[in-house]
Each structure stands twice: as structure tokens, then as C-alpha cells.
Amino acid sequence: MVSWQHVAELFILPPGSIIALAFLGFLIQLKWRALGLAVVALSVALLTGMSLPLTGRQLTAALEAGTSPLYSDGLEDARKKAGAIVVLGSGRYADAPEYESDTVSRFVLERLRYAAHLHRQTALPILVSGGATDGSKQAEAILMRSTLRRDFQITPRWVEARAGNTMENAVYARALLTRAGVEQILLVTHAWHMRRALWSFELAGFKVIPAPTAFNTLSRRERGILGYLPSAEGLYWTRTALRERLGYLWYRYKYPPEVVMRMLRDLRPSAK
Numbered sequence: 001m002v003s004w005q006h007v008a009e010l011f012i013l014p015p016g017s018i019i020a021l022a023f024l025g026f027l028i029q030l031k032w033r034a035l036g037l038a039v040v041a042l043s044v045a046l047l048t049g050m051s052l053p054l055t056g057r058q059l060t061a062a063l064e065a066g067t068s069p070l071y072s073d074g075l076e077d078a079r080k081k082a083g084a085i086v087v088l089g090s091g092r093y094a095d096a097p098e099y100e101s102d103t104v105s106r107f108v109l110e111r112l113r114y115a116a117h118l119h120r121q122t123a124l125p126i127l128v129s130g131g132a133t134d135g136s137k138q139a140e141a142i143l144m145r146s147t148l149r150r151d152f153q154i155t156p157r158w159v160e161a162r163a164g165n166t167m168e169n170a171v172y173a174r175a176l177l178t179r180a181g182v183e184q185i186l187l188v189t190h191a192w193h194m195r196r197a198l199w200s201f202e203l204a205g206f207k208v209i210p211a212p213t214a215f216n217t218l219s220r221r222e223r224g225i226l227g228y229l230p231s232a233e234g235l236y237w238t239r240t241a242l243r244e245r246l247g248y249l250w251y252r253y254k255y256p257p258e259v260v261m262r263m264l265r266d267l268r269p270s271a272k
Helices: 005-014 014-031 032-049 053-064 073-082 104-121 138-151 166-179 191-205 234-255 257-267
Strands: 083-086 091-096 101-104 126-127 158-160 184-190 209-214
Touching: 005 014, 014 032, 032 053, 032 234, 053 191, 053 234, 073 083, 073 104, 083 104, 083 166, 083 191, 091 209, 101 126, 101 138, 101 166, 101 191, 104 126, 104 138, 104 184, 126 138, 126 166, 138 158, 166 191, 166 234, 166 257, 184 191, 191 257
Parallel strands: 083 126, 083 184, 126 158, 184 209
Antiparallel strands: 091 101
């Protein structure tokens, strides 16, 4: 299922925006050759800069700077205060031939692995959250539950299978956990996604202990000459970082407190 947001991303984020700029330069040079060639040269320079591993890592590092790992001393304190571990979905590996069905994406697997680690350290119950965001029949949360059971021998206590984005993760999880008397949670997501996730869950009324995972670091090779050579991976992380920044700004606009409170009120009858 393709939404207008997906289409907008194609033109706003690289490489789509850079291709559009290069095409514009081509059209301009049909009438104003020097100006058009300058625009094309600018698009090439932007593509090169955004494709550097150092660029992508620096942009994601700036996102991660607002959070920190949950070290062992903080984990002990979290065990006493929190009532649940909440793990957010992040896509699926569709039609995986080796599993003969859909399964979780690599991002979700990283989150589940860390959630399993936290569960074994704290004995806190787990909530998995994620709907069928791409129009699939099976929600991400169902795939997450299956993966936790099969690969980590852990069964989540709650399965939230309706959420289509991070704010809905927060609102629907709030509806489930309020009935269980849970007010404070350990929130598991990628470090670069934590700012938006933390903002969403706190706005939904949770007390949140951030539990970020998969911090983005440069490999030893990327710290040398390879860090200054364009690569598809460098462009991927640049795009990811820019998308996350735009997503955060969009959430601040789309979900003012009164909208989130209305979403929570609308769920109360079904929570009885």
C-alpha cells in the first residue's frame, strides 16, 4: 500500500531529490547552458557528499547524542521502577524464502534481541507493537511474537497489532498497559529513532526509561580512507538520518497534545 507520505519521501529525500535537481538542471541548460550545468554540477556534488560514510554516520550520531545506553547500574534501577518492556516494530522481511513466510526485518530483530536481553536481566514482561503497515494480512507484532518465541524462547505478555506509526505505538500501548496498571516502561528502539519515540510515548502519558539499541558507529576501515569515498551505505544512512529529522518535525506538527488526548479518549470505551 503506497501512501502520499511514501511518495513525498521519494521526492524530498535523497536520492530522489538529487535526481530531481539534476533533471531540473538539464531542463535549464536547454535555454541557459551555464546555469543549467551549474545546477547539474551542484546535484553531483550533493550526491557525492551525502554518499560519504562519514556524512551518514555523523548525521545519525547527532540523532543518537540525545540518548545513551542503559548500563548495568541504570538497568537495576529500571528493574525496580518499570512495569514492562515495550518493543517497537520496524518493517518486515516479506516472503522470506528460507522461512517460507513473512518474518521480522533486520531492524526489528535487533530490537527483539535487546529486548530479550533486558527481559532476562529484569524479568519484566514484554509488549510488542506494530500493525500491518504495508497492507499485509499479518501484523508486525504477530511476527515479533513468533520470533521471540522461536528464537529467544520468550513469550510477550501483550501484543499490540494495530499501530501504523510511532505515535500509534504509544497510544495503543497506553490503552493496553493502563489496564494492567503499568505507568513506567523500558522503551526499546534504535538509538537514532529514540528521540521521536520518547517524545511520542511521553506525550501519551508514559514515564519512559529509554533503552536504545544498535548505535551507529564507524568501522575501522571507514575511519580511514574509505570514510571519504562515496558508497551506497553512506547514502542510506544519510537518508535515514534526514528522514528521522523530518519525521520528528512532522510529528510535532501533526500530533499536538490535544490530538493525542483525543486519540486516547477514543480508545477508552474499548479498554473497558
